[in-house]
Amino acid sequence: MWWLELRVGMEHKVKEIREEAEKYAVNTIEELEAFRISFLGSKGKVKALFTDLKNVDQSQKREAGQLINGLREFVQEKFDAFKDRVENKSKTAKKLDLSRPGDQIEIGTRHPLSLVRSEIIEIFSRIGFTVSEGPEIEDDWHNFSALNFPAEHPARDMQDTFFIEKGKTPKDEIALRTHTSSVQVRMMENSQPPLRTISPGRVYRNEAISARAHCFFHQVEGLYIDKNVSFADLKQTLLYFAKEMFGENAQIRLRPSYFPFTEPSAEVDVSCTICNSKGCNVCKYTGWLEILGCGMVDPNVLEASNIDSKTFSGFAFGMGVERIAQLKYKVNDLRLYSENDVRFLRQFTSGM
Numbered sequence: 001m002w003w004l005e006l007r008v009g010m011e012h013k014v015k016e017i018r019e020e021a022e023k024y025a026v027n028t029i030e031e032l033e034a035f036r037i038s039f040l041g042s043k044g045k046v047k048a049l050f051t052d053l054k055n056v057d058q059s060q061k062r063e064a065g066q067l068i069n070g071l072r073e074f075v076q077e078k079f080d081a082f083k084d085r086v087e088n089k090s091k092t093a094k095k096l097d098l099s100r101p102g103d104q105i106e107i108g109t110r111h112p113l114s115l116v117r118s119e120i121i122e123i124f125s126r127i128g129f130t131v132s133e134g135p136e137i138e139d140d141w142h143n144f145s146a147l148n149f150p151a152e153h154p155a156r157d158m159q160d161t162f163f164i165e166k167g168k169t170p171k172d173e174i175a176l177r178t179h180t181s182s183v184q185v186r187m188m189e190n191s192q193p194p195l196r197t198i199s200p201g202r203v204y205r206n207e208a209i210s211a212r213a214h215c216f217f218h219q220v221e222g223l224y225i226d227k228n229v230s231f232a233d234l235k236q237t238l239l240y241f242a243k244e245m246f247g248e249n250a251q252i253r254l255r256p257s258y259f260p261f262t263e264p265s266a267e268v269d270v271s272c273t274i275c276n277s278k279g280c281n282v283c284k285y286t287g288w289l290e291i292l293g294c295g296m297v298d299p300n301v302l303e304a305s306n307i308d309s310k311t312f313s314g315f316a317f318g319m320g321v322e323r324i325a326q327l328k329y330k331v332n333d334l335r336l337y338s339e340n341d342v343r344f345l346r347q348f349t350s351g352m
């Protein structure tokens with residue numbers, strides 16, 4: 001009864017292989033492949049049993065065949081389950097894991113000039129100034145003539161102004177605006193007093209670029225026109241601004257100056273916030289820092305924009321945003337503001 005032994009032997013083998021497959025653990029694709037080769041491959045354990053089946057007696061073949069088939073199905077199911085697990089695992093590894101903390105998005109910071117510009121606007125808006133803007137490419141009228149610049153005034157000279165189009169006469173010339181007073185002319189042309197507006201914007205001057213000068217910079221100019229506007233109103237407005245910008249202890253002083261569009265005109269210094277007016281290298285040991293130009297609007301300027309200079313008077317002032325930012329942030333080199341070096345730009349926050 002050799003065939004019976006064979007069959008018993010086969011039953012035993014089937015059981016053994018089944019137990020082995022049951023204990024098998026598969027975690028990786030490599031292990032899955034090893035399992036397949038070992039059990040289901042052409043030289044694998046199940047295949048070997050089928051080869052052995054040839055030696056089983058005809059009368060037992062059917063039964064033995066069913067046994068081996070059962071084993072093959074069992075191993076195949078095991079393989080499929082392993083495969084499912086391993087594949088899912090690698091898929092989920094690649095899939096979005098919603099429980100992970102998000103990737104850091106680097107948030108930009110506001111440019112120091114934008115911060116200062118906003119702060120200036122905010123300070124003046126609290127006392128009723130609106131914001132007005134105009135073109136950077138200006139005609140002679142708005143940049144010069146309407147502002148009482150005589151035709152031969154040196155500020156019209158090529159040295160200061162970037163001309164875009166030469167005209168037959170100076171009056172036909174087109175240039176990059178040299179100040180935002182041009183916007184104030186546009187405001188006066190388009191509306192009657194009372195007028196209370198500030199004009200922030202970029203301006204251009206033909207200067208060699210250095211730590212102290214640039215061919216473009218930013219201004220905020222202010223204009224207030226109404227009945228009975230006096231120099232005292234101007235002074236008080238600027239003192240208010242200085243205190244809001246530089247702190248309650250800030251003082252201002254006015255020095256006589258000249259601008260074609262204001263009469264009288266003054267330059268305004270603020271007490272040095274860096275040394276508390278004791279004298280330092282920033283204020284050049286004077287205790288004062290120059291921050292803006294101002295004056296009472298020249299009647300000629302009002303008339304040029306069809307505002308009755310007998311009924312109305314007004315004041316105007318203009319400051320450089322870079323200048324205020326330099327004082328506020330103690331930055332000495334003007335060029336830093338337009339180089340866009342993020343190491344510089346990242347240092348400024350709006351929470352100041």
Ligand code: PHE
Nearest residue numbers: 179181293294295316317318
């Ligand atoms: N427009 C002047 C400048 O650019 C500043 C200024 C404005 C002076 C208004 C007086 C009055 O320098």
